[in-house]
Amino acid sequence: MIGFFDSGIGGLTVLREFRKILPEYDYCYFGDNARCPYGDRDDATIRQYTEEGVEFLFDQGAEIVILACNTATAHAIRYLQQVRFPDKKILGVTIPGAEHIIEGGYRKVGVLATESTVRNRAYKERVHIIDDTVQIQEIAAPELVPLIENGVFEGVLMEQILSTHLGKFDADIEALVLGCTHYPIIRHHIESILPHIPIIDPGYESAIKFREYLIRHPEIEKNLSRGGELSFFTSGDTMSFIKIGRNILNRDITQFTFSRS
Known part of the structure; x- marks a missing residue:
C-alpha cells in the first residue's frame, strides 16, 4: 500500500494523478x-504534525509514504528520512517539481505557494542545487488554502485573491509552479489569468517520477499491494472531507475517520 499525507484535502490532487x-x-x-x-x-510545529501523520500511515501498513504537501515536504522530509524513519521510504513533491523546471529548460519561473514554503525557499534551493542561474520568484498566497478547505473554489473573492497575487509576478516568467497541492483545484482560474504561461503541477510530476522510481526499485515495487483499493482518513470533519473529496477525485470515497486525542 502507498500512503499519502497532506495537511488537508490538497493532497487528493496528487493521489488523483x-x-x-x-x-x-x-x-x-x-x-x-x-x-x-x-x-x-x-517550522517545529509543521515537522511535528507531519511526523505524526506519517507515523499513522506506516501504522496502517503503508510500505511507502508520499508527502503530498509542499509545506510538509519543505520542512520535514529530511528529518523524517534521515532521523525519524531511516529504515522507511518517504518521498515528497518538491523535488519532482523542481526537476521539471530544469528539464523544461525554463530560465525564469514563478512559484505560487504557502507562506511557509516561500519562507523555506523550497523550490529556489532545490533548483539552485542543479543550476543556480535559473531565476525563481516565489510568492505566498496565504488566503487560498483556507478557502479551498471550506469548499470555496469559485466566486469573486477567489478571483480577486488570485488576481492580486498572480499580478505580483514579473511579466517575463516562463512558467508557473503550483507550489501547494491545493492549487490544482483552482487551476482553471489561474490559467484564465495567465493564459499564456505553462503551468507546472508537482503532483503530476511526482506521479511520473514515482513510476520511474518503481522501475528502478523492483524490490520495493514487489511489496506494494495491488487491487486498486482506496482508503481515507481525516482528523477533521468526515462529511466535509467526503463532499470535497468526491469533487476532486470524481468518485465516491470510503469513509474512514481518525481522531487525534
Missing part, C-alpha cells in the same frame, strides 16, 4: 484537516 498513472496499486490517504492550514505555522 498517481491513480491515473498507476491505478493497480492500493492507496491510503490521511488528511490532517483539523489542523489545516500548515502554511502559517512555525
